[in-house]
Amino acid sequence: MTNKEKALALIETFTTGDTEKARELLADGYIQHNLAYGTGAKAFIGAVSYLASAAIKTTVKNIRAFEDGDKVFLQTVYNFAGSGEQVAFDIFRFDSEGKIAEHWDNLAIKAEANPSGHTQIDGMLEKKNVDREETRKIVKNFVGDILRGENPDNLTSYFNKDSYIQHNIAIADGLSGLGVALESMAKQGIQMIYDKTHFVLADGNYALAVSEGTFAGVRTSYYDLFRVENNKIVEHWDVMETIAEKDTWKNQNGKF
Incomplete structure (x- = not known):
């Protein structure tokens, strides 16, 4: 798997509840910068387990995925256990062994279209292979x-x-x-x-x-x-x- 595929597989565990897959992808010393969650692989796996047990299934829809050196950055729409759609940017850093070692993100409630009729996620999807x-x-x-x-x-x-x-x-x-x-x-x-x-x-x-x-x-x-x-x-x-x-x-x- 590429690092991009690994990052996408990790966020997909929120929908599948696959704690074994999450543990396989995470480094032992996983560092969390989302201030609403504890740090470490154990805390992440705990969140996966919690969402799997919720009455309403979590949904994850990735919109765009990019890779730069040891980091992958994603634009995704989440709905955690029916709490409402949120638009997010996630950044994952990978260690030398290809494990996900660190995570940063920003989230906002999904809103209606702006004054020009554009949403937070629509627009150009094609990436050009330039410098x-x-x-x-x-x-x-x-x-x-x-x-x-x-x-x-x-x-x-x-x-x-x-x-x-x-x-x-x-x-x-x-x-x-x-x-x-x-x-x-x-x-x-x-x-x-x-x-x-x-x-x-x-x-x-x-x-x-x-x-x-x-x-x-x-x-x-x-x-x-x-x-x-x-x-x-x-x-x-x-x-x-x-x-x-x-x-x-x-x-x-x-x-x-």
């Missing part, structure tokens, strides 16, 4: 220049005029749609601040940036997936998640 390092460079620079606000005058250089497909639940397509959304937030006194970027993972013409900051003054984790064409950003998906207060954490590994 991932060029994709990573473009996205890394965009995140720094624009999202972290280091060189905001460079905004238009990352786009082909107003041609930009947006999957954020509250923002319409194009730079014009982004401008309208930012203006609306400013009128409400809401600031979306990116302070630090922890990962920029890339595969072909897609890259996922993982950042932290604040939204309306609340500590927030930002996962932003971008599709690049001809050195321009042409499509964007994201999941924002409020970072839980430390006294509620089920592990002490931190969100990042």
